[in-house]
Amino acid sequence: MPEGVLEIDRISKRYGEVVALRDMSFDVRAGELFGFVGSNGAGKTTAMRIALGVLVADAGEVRWNGRAVDLDTRRRIGYMPEERGLYPRMKVLDQLVYLAELHGMSTNEAHTSAENWIARLGLRDRRTDEVQRLSLGNQQRVQLAAALVHEPDVLVLDEPFSGLDPVAVDVMSQVLREKAAAGVPVVFSSHQLDLVERLCDRVGIISAGSMVASGTVDELRSGGVPRLVVESPTTDWTVTLDGVRVIEKNGTRCVLELTSGVDDQTVLHAALAAGPVHEFSRHRPTLTELFRNVVTTEGRSA
Amino acid sequence: MTSARAVSLVAKREFVTKVRTRSFLIGTAVIIAVLAGYVVLQSVLFDDQQRSVVGFSGQATQLADPLQEKARAFGIDVETRDVTTMSGAEQQVRDGSLDALVTGAPPELKMIVKGSGDEVLTTALNDVLRQQVLVAQLAETGKTPQQVAESLADVNVAVTALEPVDPQRGQRLAIGLIVAALLYYSLLVYGTMVAQGVVEEKSSRVVEILLATVRPWQLLLGKVIGLGAVGLLQLLVISTVGLGLSSAFDVIDVGALGGTALLTGVLWYLLGFFLYATVFAAAASLVSRQEELQSVLTPISMTIIVAFVAGINLMIGSPSGTTVTVLSLLPPFAPILMPGRMALGVAPAWQVLLAVALALAAIAAITWLGGKVYANAVLRTGARVKLREALKI
Numbered sequence: 001m002p003e004g005v006l007e008i009d010r011i012s013k014r015y016g017e018v019v020a021l022r023d024m025s026f027d028v029r030a031g032e033l034f035g036f037v038g039s040n041g042a043g044k045t046t047a048m049r050i051a052l053g054v055l056v057a058d059a060g061e062v063r064w065n066g067r068a069v070d071l072d073t074r075r076r077i078g079y080m081p082e083e084r085g086l087y088p089r090m091k092v093l094d095q096l097v098y099l100a101e102l103h104g105m106s107t108n109e110a111h112t113s114a115e116n117w118i119a120r121l122g123l124r125d126r127r128t129d130e131v132q133r134l135s136l137g138n139q140q141r142v143q144l145a146a147a148l149v150h151e152p153d154v155l156v157l158d159e160p161f162s163g164l165d166p167v168a169v170d171v172m173s174q175v176l177r178e179k180a181a182a183g184v185p186v187v188f189s190s191h192q193l194d195l196v197e198r199l200c201d202r203v204g205i206i207s208a209g210s211m212v213a214s215g216t217v218d219e220l221r222s223g224g225v226p227r228l229v230v231e232s233p234t235t236d237w238t239v240t241l242d243g244v245r246v247i248e249k250n251g252t253r254c255v256l257e258l259t260s261g262v263d264d265q266t267v268l269h270a271a272l273a274a275g276p277v278h279e280f281s282r283h284r285p286t287l288t289e290l291f292r293n294v295v296t297t298e299g300r301s302a
Numbered sequence: 303m304t305s306a307r308a309v310s311l312v313a314k315r316e317f318v319t320k321v322r323t324r325s326f327l328i329g330t331a332v333i334i335a336v337l338a339g340y341v342v343l344q345s346v347l348f349d350d351q352q353r354s355v356v357g358f359s360g361q362a363t364q365l366a367d368p369l370q371e372k373a374r375a376f377g378i379d380v381e382t383r384d385v386t387t388m389s390g391a392e393q394q395v396r397d398g399s400l401d402a403l404v405t406g407a408p409p410e411l412k413m414i415v416k417g418s419g420d421e422v423l424t425t426a427l428n429d430v431l432r433q434q435v436l437v438a439q440l441a442e443t444g445k446t447p448q449q450v451a452e453s454l455a456d457v458n459v460a461v462t463a464l465e466p467v468d469p470q471r472g473q474r475l476a477i478g479l480i481v482a483a484l485l486y487y488s489l490l491v492y493g494t495m496v497a498q499g500v501v502e503e504k505s506s507r508v509v510e511i512l513l514a515t516v517r518p519w520q521l522l523l524g525k526v527i528g529l530g531a532v533g534l535l536q537l538l539v540i541s542t543v544g545l546g547l548s549s550a551f552d553v554i555d556v557g558a559l560g561g562t563a564l565l566t567g568v569l570w571y572l573l574g575f576f577l578y579a580t581v582f583a584a585a586a587s588l589v590s591r592q593e594e595l596q597s598v599l600t601p602i603s604m605t606i607i608v609a610f611v612a613g614i615n616l617m618i619g620s621p622s623g624t625t626v627t628v629l630s631l632l633p634p635f636a637p638i639l640m641p642g643r644m645a646l647g648v649a650p651a652w653q654v655l656l657a658v659a660l661a662l663a664a665i666a667a668i669t670w671l672g673g674k675v676y677a678n679a680v681l682r683t684g685a686r687v688k689l690r691e692a693l694k695i
Contacts, residue, residue, distance in 0.1 A: 052514040054681060071517065075303065079514045083683070085507030090319065101311050102515050104303040146511065 003065060004030025006051070006154050006185050011060030013046055013209075020046045022209040023060070028154075028185040028202075033176060035200035036189040037287075039295050043209040044189040045082045048158050052079050064154065075103050078152030082159050082189075084143050088132035092123060092142055095131060096149045103150035110149070117145040121171065137165055144172060148179075155179055157188035161195060173199055197287040205294050212294050220290055227283035228256045228264060230271055237274035241267060255283055308516045312524025313531070316499065320532045330536050333487075337544045345551040354378060354401040354423055357385040357394065361407035365430055369404075372426040380423070408434045477563045478621075478645035479614065480544070482638050484537060486610040488571055489637060490603060492533035493578045497586035497599055499525055500680070505591050509680055518677035526579040530572070537571055563645045573661045574637025578602065580665075580672035587679040588687045598686075609635040613642065621648045631657045633664035 007027040013020045021043045028034040038044050049055040051062050053074050062069045064076075087095055093114055100110035118127050121141040126134055131142060140163055147157060155176070161169055176199065180186045190196050196203060197217055204214035213220055231253045238244050243259030244267060258264065264282070271277050285293070320326055354373070358366050366382040373380040385391035385403065394400040395416050402423060403414040411431050413419060437447045503509040503521075512521055545560045585598040613635060616626035621643055630639035630649070636657045643649040671693075679692040 049510075054510055054513050071515075072303075075515045077514070079511060081507060081510040083507040083510065085509065085511050087502070087508055088506050098311070098315055099511065102308065102512065104515075 004153075004183060004185060005063075005065060006187065007061075007063040007066075008047065008051060009061045009063060011047065011050055011057040011062065013043075013050060013055065013058050019209055021050070021057070024206070024209065024211050025060075026204050026211055026214055028187045030183045030185055031180050032185055032202060033180045033200045034185070034187040035196035035203040036187060036206065037191070037193060037196055037203060037291055038189075038206035042206045044206060045158055046209075047206070048079075048156050048187075048189065049081075051156055052077060054081075075150075076153040078147035078150065078155045078157075080143055080147040080157040080160055084139065086131045086139065086142060086146065089130050091128050091130055092134070093118065093127040095142070096145055099146050100149045103152075105150055113149050113151060114145075117149050120175075121145050136163060137168055140164055140168065141171075144175065148175070153184060155184055155186040155188070157186070159190060160188050161190050161192055169195070193287045193291055203287065205291055207295055213290070217287065220287070221284045222282075225260070226258045226262075226264070227285075228258065228267060229279060229281050229283045230254055230256060230267075230277065231279035232271050232277045233275050237270050241270055253279070305517075305520055308520040309524040309527065312516065312521055313528035316525050316528025317531050320495070320529060321535070326532065326536070329491075330539060333536075333540055334543050337540065338547055341544070341547045341551050353381060354420060355381045355383065355399065356423070357383045357391050357400045357403040359385045359388060359391060359403065359405045362404045362411060365404065365408070365411075365427075365434070368430045368433070369427060372430050373423065376422050376426055378420075378422055378426075380426075408438075473559060474646050475618065477559060478617065478642040481563050481567045481645050482610065482614060482617070482642035484540065485567060485571055485574060485638050485641060486606060488533045488537050489574050489578050490606050492529055492575060493582040493602070493606075494599065495532075496525060496529050496579045497582040497595060498592065499529065500583050500586035500676070501589060501592055501595050504587065504589075504680060504683065507683070513681065518680060519673050522580070522583055522673055522676050526576065526583065530575045530579060533575060534568070534571060537567065541567065559645075563641070566641045566644045569658075570637045570641040573658065573665065576665045577633060577637065577661060577668060578606070580669050580676075584672035584675040584679075584692075587676045588689065588692060590683045590686075594686060605634050606638070609638045613639040617642050617646065621646045627653065631660060633661045636661055 005027055008025055010023045010025050011021055012023055024043065024047055026034070036044050036047075046055065050057045051069070053069065053071065064073045067073070090098070096114035096117065097107070097110045100113055101107060105113065115127075118124055121144065123138060123141055123145070126138060131139060134142065144160065147155065157176075160172055160176075164172060173195070176186050176188070180201075200217065202214065202216050203220060204211050205220075206212065213223075215223070227247075233252055235246055235249060235254050238246055238256065241262075243262040245257045245259075246254050247257050248255040256267065258267070268277070268280055271280070356366075356369065363384055366384075370380045370382055383400070385394075385400075388405065391400065391403045392414060395403050395414055398416065401415070402419060404411060404427065405414065406412045408431055411427070413424065413427060440447055440450055503512065509521075516524075541564050545564070548560070581602055582599065585602060586595060588598055589595055609629070613626065613629065616623060616629070617639065620626065626639065626643070629635045630643050631653060640649060640654065640657045644654060675689070675692040679687040
């Protein structure tokens, strides 16, 4: 039986005529930060809501440790919905204690844990203020505390970084890393791809309701068609090589795309034979480039 | 975590949050103040009506005691005063500190009043005067007045009442109306509060976090129980203070009548609240913003208002009439009309039991249906959810 694994197994969801999710599958393992990226309307929020049981999937299953998630296991998930939600007229401390109790903690545990997270997230001065009196940034911190206060076994966060100032982004990143290091699978969605690239162990790119690419950042970046960056005075030598195409030229610098099977050493020899080479490297696309690539291809095929 | 714990956590939050609000404290205080004002006003009015101050001057003074006795027999209280100067006494009649001034000597007696004299008082005075004259003339015939009086004492008309008047009818009606009014207020205010709570959770989106850990019906039930308890608390505080004030000021003979009314009031509050709260909650779950709330609540509020206004009028007119009897059996109207009729003492036991049974059946049906609408609609934000869509699945 798998331990500490959240599996999303071929879930599908339609809203009337609109297909929101189509056979979406991925898993998040213990101690792993999983980044979930995709353009607006790709289905990220729908997938998370289904994982939390807030929505019911038309098909497919969400499993925790190999067993279908039910209300009791769901209670052990920490959730931050895309649409932030707290009682506006409830005090910060009361609110966190209430949510901790609703997630199955005893009153004492709930108080201890709420105070703990309030201190941890720098909200001690505001603990008896009504949530509506807090700045948006502080409301976000309370929202994170609300997801963490019951010491969940899994974290599912929808856009946790949106609207945070740089300090809060650091606090949030640190908390998520710590949770992952403590063996909690963490899955979050974000549009800040550089952040996802820096933070996540694995990334899933979702488009039009399906997972189109997933893997470690390294895997994703080195996957696909191999590309080379070469800096040499001329590119004329490339025409003599089979399976090599110039896809970008910028002064003396060019990006080459190789058909699979072409040895990059052959390319290097050809380039040296033609003149001096100042740079020769494997081109690794950034996550942003990958994402743009995936989304535009999918957009065209759809 | 058990369902009971989830429901009780939700209920506790609703109760504590609401009881702590300033609006609850102020609202309760205002109602008690209005009630106290009404009770004091009533007692002052009663005092005024039943007490007449009559001034006597000169030889008329000898009629003071007989008049007081006679008036008591007629059910009015007369306070007598001796007056010395006529002009001063007339001034007192004008400014109202004397209700009447009696002067002269029998049989030439005069009564001076401000506007039109109190009929009962005039009749009593006439009786007293005639008796005085009678005694005087009897004295001339030789029979002692005592002999005549004794023979007269046994002569009475035997009265047979075809429809005996309940001596407590006035009080019963007052209690019935107060109970109906309190229930009307509680159902409307606390029903609306449930609706506002549902929309608050929906518009602030906190409902999504809540529903990730509790089921919709647990959230709904907890909310209804919590706010229902707040309403019950307020109802009990108001009733207790009201009954206390009434007995302190002697407005209503509280005792058994008040106690029974309180019990039936609580019973029907519970039935009515569970019936209406789920409907309020289901209606509220269809909209996403407080501004849209009024439009979905209007039909429900109107039902309660119609039940109250029409019911009160019918109840005062003919509490046992067919219309009011039938209405008081039907679940939407029973919580307001039946306790009123029970307080009036015109509802037979079988009608009460039938109304309770119908109300319970309606609660079961409404809770099931309302719970379904709520569960389907509460997570759908944005445009107003159509009732037909919410009933699907």
